[in-house]
Amino acid sequence: MRDDVRPEDFPDSVADLLEAFGPEITLRICELRGGGPTFIPGTARILKKARNRAIRAEAKDHTAAQLAQRWGLSEPHIFLILRQS
Numbered sequence: 001m002r003d004d005v006r007p008e009d010f011p012d013s014v015a016d017l018l019e020a021f022g023p024e025i026t027l028r029i030c031e032l033r034g035g036g037p038t039f040i041p042g043t044a045r046i047l048k049k050a051r052n053r054a055i056r057a058e059a060k061d062h063t064a065a066q067l068a069q070r071w072g073l074s075e076p077h078i079f080l081i082l083r084q085s
Contacts, residue, residue: 002024005023009023010026014026055071056081056082
């Protein structure tokens with residue numbers, strides 16, 4: 001039966017998921033989260049964590065001023081990120 005699922009079988013509310021992932025993955029998402037509210041975080045939160053990890057890794061070989069210039073942040077912001085390790 002899963003092989004017979006077509007894009008037109010899905011409601012309009014999942015059209016963006018269907019376009020991005022296709023019917024197979026969209027059906028799986030519906031199985032996991034269907035029927036209830038689901039919060040999907042914006043990319044900024046995820047990318048910020050990855051950026052901060054990279055900054056902490058680079059801090060071993062670079063000054064705060066160099067890191068601030070490279071990442072477009074202030075030196076105090078770099079120090080804040082480094083304290084959060």
